[in-house]
Amino acid sequence: MKRRSTIGAGLAAAVLAASTSLAGAAEKDLVVGVSDALTGPAAVYGVPQARAVELAAEEVNAAGGIRLGEDTYKITVLSYDDKANPTEASNSVRKLIDRDGARFLLGFCCSGATGAVASFIQNEDAVMLVGNAAERSITTRGIDNLVRTRPPADYTGAAAGTFVASKGHKRVAVIGALETSFYAMYVDAFEREFVKGGGEIVTREAFGLKDRDMSPQLTKIRALEPDALLVVGYVEPAAFVYRQSVELGLDVPRYGFTSGSEEQFLRVASSEQMEGVWDLRPTELTLQSTGETGRAYHENFTARFGVQPSPSSPYAYDQLYALRDAILKAGTVEDAAAVAKALRELPVPKEAVMQYIPIDGRMFDGNGQAYTTNGAFQWQDGAWVFVQELPSVAEDYSRFLSSIDG
Amino acid sequence: MLELVQQITNGVAIGSVYVLIALGLTTVFGILGIAHFAHGSVSMFGGYLVYVLVASQGVSLWLAIPVALIVGMGVGGLIEFLAYRPVRNANHINAFIIALGLTMMVEGINLQLFGADQVVIPTGFDRVFEIAGVTIPETRLYVILAATVLVIAMTAFVEGTKTGQAIRAVAQNRDAAILMGVNVRSIPLIVFAMSTMLGVAAGVMVGSLFAIAPGVGEAMVVKGFAVLILGGLGSIPGAIIGGLVLGVTEALAAGFLSSAYKDVIAFVVMIVVLLFRPQGLLGGAK
Incomplete structure (x- = not known):
């Protein structure tokens, strides 16, 4: 009896210990x-x-x-x-x-x-x-x-400016959501590097985030005869810019900063209207550029x-x-x-x-x-294709960022 | 010069959409005295309907559009019968409040049925025409042509048919129209059906040219009322002229002044016009 009670007490202690342990590992x-x-x-x-x-x-x-x-x-x-x-x-x-x-x-x-x-x-x-x-x-x-x-944005904009200058363009027209500060910042950094490369920004045309008719601005740009177009903005208005630029016969290389997927662009513009467009942005997800x-x-x-x-x-x-x-x-x-x-x-x-x-x-x-x-992606046959990395020195930019107060 | 003509062409296309929105509003306001704020949201419902039929159900665009127009007529009739008719003889403020409530309700229904994403009606119209250096995308050309046909058809209906005569009679003097044997109970129903059909056509145009999304209908109705005031309250020719003037002014402002202030500039023009012609461009002097 004593033995049984000893065993019973031992079992009870073991169960208690186990349950305590389980409670701890909740x-x-x-x-x-x-x-x-x-x-x-x-x-x-x-x-x-x-x-x-x-x-x-x-x-x-x-x-x-x-x-x-x-x-x-x-x-x-x-x-x-x-x-x-x-x-x-x-x-x-x-x-x-x-x-x-x-x-x-x-x-x-x-x-x-x-x-x-x-x-x-x-x-x-x-x-x-x-x-x-x-x-x-x-x-x-x-x-x-x-x-x-x-x-x-300016970390990428500077790299984009260097890239576009390297393509030999001299007169770039900008259209974008320029009232949004980070897009304006991208364009400022772009312009600094682009001007260093001998180019000039011929106009900056703005659109609002909800605007969908950019044909007046594009008509104005067309009359200025730029040799390239830079589009910065959310995917949807940017897609309308690409579509309407083709509709207006603005036949110049088009560069952008949008980070939209193929699916998002194709809701607005056809693949033919997107063909040849560059997106100059951080090297984000595309199947060609990823591991x-x-x-x-x-x-x-x-x-x-x-x-x-x-x-x-x-x-x-x-x-x-x-x-x-x-x-x-x-x-x-x-x-x-x-x-x-x-x-x-x-x-x-x-x-x-x-x-x-x-x-x-x-x-x-x-x-x-x-x-x-940062990377240069180009729309080719219905998809964004990673073409090349853009020159970006993260350590230098990090030091620059540290030097800014507020 | 070429740029000016191109900008005017751009403006005429968007102005055509404003014309259709304003025509719907002006007929309802001119004949029934109702500021039908839900008109924009109902118009977008029509645009969404065409999108769903074409993009999700695979229906041909040429079939989807008439279906949406007919559904639009039905919805317009229902709105008149269920929402406005019960307060027909009440104080005007009642119809005003119903119009506001209806706007919120239809916006909510659109959101529930079609979601929050913007949608673009796939038309397949990718061709671009060039006439003397002026480019006109295929969709814009069809928008201008369709708006012209609808305006002519509406004018012919109002001016050349018995029902049109009855509508004009009710607009001029409801009591006299009753004495002349006009069935005044059916007139509001017809006016709402016709007005909503024009609105649906405008919604389809917006969805094809640009995009439909929550809030777009409300923005369109604001433009529609601006056209109404600019052209003259209740005036059909005023709505046509006013819509085109607003569209072209917006395009010229964005192209030659600043795109950031195109809406402001368009409304400044409206105010200037009203300073000199308080009754609007084609409104009758009182």
């Missing part, structure tokens, strides 16, 4: 917030970004989640539509932080909305990872808890959502893997400052789709800025 929920343009003109960038975060979260969860000690964190993504509007974005982020308890904020496709959130995020117990928004000042404000995966991870991403995204990923969507996909690595390095999901610090010390995650240029071996420089190579 599966926990990690809320990741996404604020992005899910409707409106900027949704062409925001929706693919939100989906990219969702895809990456599903992959991380399927691989067992994020293990910290005895805890395993499964990621839950909460996405809000900020319509690329500064007020909406501020409200979305407030809801994510105050109501949903999210410490990690991803997405952010568009500069105006992102700039508004960046203006107060430093005071929050949160980490902000910016995606496609390209306004330079986002990473010049010295915000410790903010990093960005996409390089600033194995990029091809897997393209395949998984297409299978999961039934549409192809946009070229810029991996900025958001890579955010989630950078966040995972930073959490693992910091060993906590509670201490946002530690995670923010760990982000700036990370190497590029092995799952990253974009081709980042590490600065001192790290994905993000001291400003919290990541850099990719």
